[in-house]
Amino acid sequence: MSLVTGRTVSQFHTRTKTGRVPVLDAAAPTAWVELSHQDANTLNIATGDVVRLSTRSGRLELPARVVDSRPGTVFVPFHYGEALSGSGQPANQLTLTAWDPVSKQPTFKVVGVRAERVIDGKKR
Numbered sequence: 001m002s003l004v005t006g007r008t009v010s011q012f013h014t015r016t017k018t019g020r021v022p023v024l025d026a027a028a029p030t031a032w033v034e035l036s037h038q039d040a041n042t043l044n045i046a047t048g049d050v051v052r053l054s055t056r057s058g059r060l061e062l063p064a065r066v067v068d069s070r071p072g073t074v075f076v077p078f079h080y081g082e083a084l085s086g087s088g089q090p091a092n093q094l095t096l097t098a099w100d101p102v103s104k105q106p107t108f109k110v111v112g113v114r115a116e117r118v119i120d121g122k123k124r
């Protein structure tokens with residue numbers, strides 16, 4: 001599977017401002033992982049279940065949202081870095097740190113990932 005990190009409509013960068021706006025914070029107060037219906041069925045995961053994502057760079061556990069998306073790809077918003085939001089869910093720390101040699105811009109945030117349902121802190 002592939003993990004892709006990205007933006008959500010109600011948050012901006014690391015939530016330093018949008019995290020302080022009550023209506024925006026209420027819309028998306030914490031991070032989550034989105035999985036396709038097909039992947040969720042294969043992994044026995046339902047919306048609300050805790051999912052452990054593991055990559056070469058680390059792991060994190062988030063509640064699942066089962067959505068209409070491409071099988072084999074999971075999505076996590078990157079707005080919830082531990083240092084600034086206090087949520088403890090630094091999604092981009094699971095991706096590779098690579099930079100374009102000319103522009104010095106970070107590469108697209110994508111990496112191979114293993115996803116598994118967690119029950120009482122242990123994988124099922």
